[in-house]
Structures are given as structure tokens and as C-alpha cells.
Amino acid sequence: MLILQDILYQVKIRSVNGNIQAPVNDLQIDSRKIGKSSCFIAIRGVQADGHAFIGKAIESGAATIICEELPDVLADGICYVQVENSAEAAGTMAANFYGQPSMKLKLIGVTGTNGKTTVATLLYKLFTALGYDCGLLSTVQNMIAGRQIEATHTTPDAISINALLRNMVDAGCSYAFMEVSSHAVHQHRIAGLHFAGGIFTNISHDHLDYHKTFDEYIRVKKAFFDGLAASAFAISNLDDKRGSVMLQNTAAVKYFYSLRSLAEFKGKILENGLTGLVMTVNDQEVHFRLIGEFNAYNLLAVYGAATCLGEDRHEVLRCLSVLSGAEGRFEYLVSPVDKIIGIVDYAHTPDALENVLKTIHQLRKGDERVITVVGCGGDRDKTKRPVMGQAACDLSDKAIFTSDNPRSEDPQEILKDMEAGLTTAARRKYISVVDRREAIKTAFSLANPGDIILIAGKGHEKYQEIKGVKHHFDDKEEMERIMEEQGR
Numbered sequence: 001m002l003i004l005q006d007i008l009y010q011v012k013i014r015s016v017n018g019n020i021q022a023p024v025n026d027l028q029i030d031s032r033k034i035g036k037s038s039c040f041i042a043i044r045g046v047q048a049d050g051h052a053f054i055g056k057a058i059e060s061g062a063a064t065i066i067c068e069e070l071p072d073v074l075a076d077g078i079c080y081v082q083v084e085n086s087a088e089a090a091g092t093m094a095a096n097f098y099g100q101p102s103m104k105l106k107l108i109g110v111t112g113t114n115g116k117t118t119v120a121t122l123l124y125k126l127f128t129a130l131g132y133d134c135g136l137l138s139t140v141q142n143m144i145a146g147r148q149i150e151a152t153h154t155t156p157d158a159i160s161i162n163a164l165l166r167n168m169v170d171a172g173c174s175y176a177f178m179e180v181s182s183h184a185v186h187q188h189r190i191a192g193l194h195f196a197g198g199i200f201t202n203i204s205h206d207h208l209d210y211h212k213t214f215d216e217y218i219r220v221k222k223a224f225f226d227g228l229a230a231s232a233f234a235i236s237n238l239d240d241k242r243g244s245v246m247l248q249n250t251a252a253v254k255y256f257y258s259l260r261s262l263a264e265f266k267g268k269i270l271e272n273g274l275t276g277l278v279m280t281v282n283d284q285e286v287h288f289r290l291i292g293e294f295n296a297y298n299l300l301a302v303y304g305a306a307t308c309l310g311e312d313r314h315e316v317l318r319c320l321s322v323l324s325g326a327e328g329r330f331e332y333l334v335s336p337v338d339k340i341i342g343i344v345d346y347a348h349t350p351d352a353l354e355n356v357l358k359t360i361h362q363l364r365k366g367d368e369r370v371i372t373v374v375g376c377g378g379d380r381d382k383t384k385r386p387v388m389g390q391a392a393c394d395l396s397d398k399a400i401f402t403s404d405n406p407r408s409e410d411p412q413e414i415l416k417d418m419e420a421g422l423t424t425a426a427r428r429k430y431i432s433v434v435d436r437r438e439a440i441k442t443a444f445s446l447a448n449p450g451d452i453i454l455i456a457g458k459g460h461e462k463y464q465e466i467k468g469v470k471h472h473f474d475d476k477e478e479m480e481r482i483m484e485e486q487g488r
């Protein structure tokens, strides 16, 4: 069994009270998961302060406590370690506890507002196709060499990350690809990890409920690159306004990808249709199965990373050309009778919604109409609601506003936020149908043969969260059922 002293390696300690040689069975940041000889790390959170649960943790068997503030009364036989930052300590300690798994494989992190899941998943699929055992930490799922593990977060907490990485190392993985959310950077969930490379996709409006200002959101994303080692590579999107700033202070070796300017990884779209993209990538012409300009960027990022990792460029493009994207990202179905194109996409930010709708317009052959079903999540950034409502109307012939995980909020109020400030032209185009199933049905009832229906916001999600309860709901399943029921 490990002892506390070993696990504290490189943690910034302020004081120690008790026996630092105490054994540690496991690490926990949640008092509800404590067992015998657990080490409890008290973290100040958004909802609660872990320090309030120190007593509870000791009652449940914790023998060692990591905290920023010592309790007034110290219990006998317990070792208390006061640290500068508990969240950061949790990352460093988790890495020590699990034997530095991020150093035993090559860990690549992907950050940005949109495209993280797509890029990380493509990298996982690509390196698997190239013959490596790989790991993946993503919004849709975690993977350990082909074995699927349910994902609860885009980026899990530090202890879960290191436990998963340990399992990957034990399963013989030589690569791990992970999404790095801005919440994760800010909450130090990635502290103590050793990244071999970092990728930036893009930055636009999201999570301003959490980060408060756009500048702060940028600063947090940039902190990921600031933390990379000189031995790592950092790849950024030159066509994004903040693409260069992201890498301004990184010690890592910098690379850029672009569709518009000269860059190490340069792409040009030749054809963009429902059957995929035809592009040149560093002067080699390739056909990809992924659709839309935004995926051209995702593919360039993946190509760049694979090149930096020493893979053969031709082989990389050959493998990439046959890959499909991540579940729920621009997945489409054509109805058998009326040839209505139904698209399920995870666009849940203004930028993603705009991108996916612009892509749909580029794919249109004639005067097919575009009908969009969209909602905005409850207990999330409210400022994106009117922007998404307006974008849906601007870029569709008809928009149906509906619910997308209202969580603790009143769904009608969310719809009101989406409707607020719509232009007169937009007002003529939208209707609100609070029940998502009814909204999808309405979209199909309104569609003429050949029309395009976009169902945005939930992608791979298999639930609708209402008042804290997750009800089974799957946009793709609904779409298929309605097509059949309506005989389309």
C-alpha cells in the first residue's frame, strides 16, 4: 500500500499535522465515496465547499485529510496536510497515486469551443487503424483499447482521469486522446498530467455563465497551452481570430493549420457535398467521408497531430479518408419515400449552429427548404439563447424552438429567452413547441419531399433531463420512428 508522503511528491504543502507515513488506500474528492484508509481532499467547489465534509469523511474511514484551511478541532490519529490549492493538489496526488500514467503513454489534449469530441475521436480511430492500442476520454464515451466506458463529463475529475489512464497503460495503450474542457482547466482537473501534445480547434461564445467574460474564457483555454512542456507540440487553427494568441506563451513546438493562409498543415476544399469532402491536404488530394467546412478544420488538426507524432503522411490520409466522425455529429438519414434529409447534430452553441446550418446550405442542390428544431440547455449560459434563436431563424426557412435538457429551469422560460429580441423577419419563421418529441413531429409534418430537417443540440445524448430526472430520449431514434409513422 502507498504511504501519504509518496503521494504528496511535488504538492505545494503549507503544513503537516500528524503521521505523514500513514497508509493510503485510495484518494477521494467526494466524502460520499470514502472507505477505510481513504485520503480525502477537500476542494472548494461551485455549489459546496469540500471543507464542510471533512468530519463526514473521517466518520466514513478517512485517515488522511488534504485541505487549504485546517479545521478548528483536529481529530486524533488523523493526518492533516494543509496545501496551497486543494484542486491542484488533487491532480498532482492522483498522478502520483496511479504511478504517473500520463508519462507512460503519449497523451494528447484537445481544447476549443467546438470540435473537441470530433478531433479526439478521429485521432482515436486513426491511431487504432494505424495499429496502436489507444485510449479516449470524450463527451460521448471513454475507450480503453476498444472497451467502452460510460462518460459522465467531457473531461472527468483528476482522480478519474488518472485511474482511466492507468487502466489504459495496463491495457497496453501507447496513446491517449482526451478532450480538455475549459471547466477542467479552470478547476485544475488536468493538473499533474504530462501532455505530449495539445490541439486548439476554435473559440466562440459558450459557458459565459461560468467564465463570466469572453476574455476570461480565452485566458482559461490559453492556460492549457501555457502549461505544455518544451518537448510537446502545440497545434492551432490559424484561421481562428484567437489561434495565434493561444500559442503565444507556450513552451511547446508550435504548428498551425489553415484553409486560408500558408501554414504547416494547409488544406483547400475542392468539393463539399453530402457524400463528403474532397480536399487537398499539403497538396495531396483526398476524399473524406466527413461533411462540411468545419470538419475540414477538424481533419487538418488530426492530420497535423499525426504528423507531429511521426506517422507517415500518406498512410495517415489513407486511413483518415475512410473514417466516420463521432456519434451524433452530422449524422443523417434520407427518408425512403419523400427523400427528406434528417440530420442529427450536437450543435449547442451559436457558432456550431451557424456552422452546421451554413454547411447545410452549401449542400443544398435546389430550392429544398431547411427546417430546424433547436433548444437551449437549462442551468447553462443564458446569453446564448437569443443568439441561437436568431441564428436558427436567419439560416432556416422554418425554426421550431423546443426543449434541450431544461434541467432545473422552467422549459417555457427558456423558450421565452430564445424568442427575446428576434427580428420581425425571424418572428415570422419560428414556432415554439415545448415537447421535443412533438417538435420533431411538427418538423416532419411541415416538410415537403426533399426538404432538410436539422435536429440540433443533443447529438449522441440518450436522455432529456427535466427537473433533475433523466428521461430516455434519442433524437435519431425519434426521427426514424416519425419517418416511419408518417410514412415519409
Ligand SMILES: CC(=O)N[C@H]1[C@@H](OP(=O)(O)OP(=O)(O)OC[C@H]2O[C@@H](n3ccc(=O)[nH]c3=O)[C@H](O)[C@@H]2O)O[C@H](CO)[C@@H](O)[C@@H]1O[C@H](C)C(=O)N[C@@H](C)C(=O)N[C@H](CCC(=O)O)C(=O)O
Residues within 6 Å of the ligand: 029, 030, 031, 032, 043, 044, 045, 046, 047, 048, 049, 050, 051, 053, 152, 153, 154, 155, 156, 157, 158, 181, 182, 183, 184, 187
Ligand atoms: C460547474 C462544474 O463544473 N461543477 C463540477 C464541480 O462541481 P462543484 O464545484 O459544483 O462541486 P460541489 O458540489 O460544489 O462540491 C465541492 C466539493 O465538495 C465535495 N462534496 C460535495 C458534497 C458532499 O456531500 N461531499 C463532498 O465531498 C465534492 O465532491 C467536491 O469535490 O466539480 C465536480 C467534480 O469534479 C464536477 O462533477 C462538477 O461537474 C458538474 C456535474 C457539471 O455539470 N459540470 C459541467 C458544467 C462540466 O464540467 N462540463 C464540462 C464540459 C463543458 C463543455 O461543453 O465544454 C465537462 O468537462 O464536462
Ligand SMILES: Nc1ncnc2c1ncn2[C@@H]1O[C@H](COP(=O)(O)OP(=O)(O)OP(=O)(O)O)[C@@H](O)[C@H]1O
Residues within 6 Å of the ligand: 112, 113, 114, 115, 116, 117, 118, 119, 139, 154, 179, 201, 202, 294, 295, 297, 298, 326, 328, 329, 330, 345, 346, 347, 348, 351, 352, 353, 355, 356, 459
Ligand atoms: N471545428 C469545428 N468548428 C465549428 N463547429 C464545429 C467544429 N466541429 C464540430 N462542430 C460543430 O459543433 C458540434 C459539436 O462538435 P463536437 O462534439 O466535436 O465539439 P465539442 O467541442 O466536443 O463539444 P462539447 O464542448 O460539448 O464537448 C458538432 O455537432 C458540429 O455542429
Ligand SMILES: N[C@H](CCC[C@H](N)C(=O)O)C(=O)O
Residues within 6 Å of the ligand: 154, 348, 376, 377, 378, 380, 404, 405, 457, 458, 461
Ligand atoms: N457540454 C455541454 C453540452 C451541452 C449539450 C446540450 N444538449 C445541453 O444540455 O445544454 C454542457 O454541459 O454545457
Ligand SMILES: [Mg+2]
Residues within 6 Å of the ligand: 116, 117, 118, 138, 139, 140, 154, 179
Ligand atoms: Mg465534446
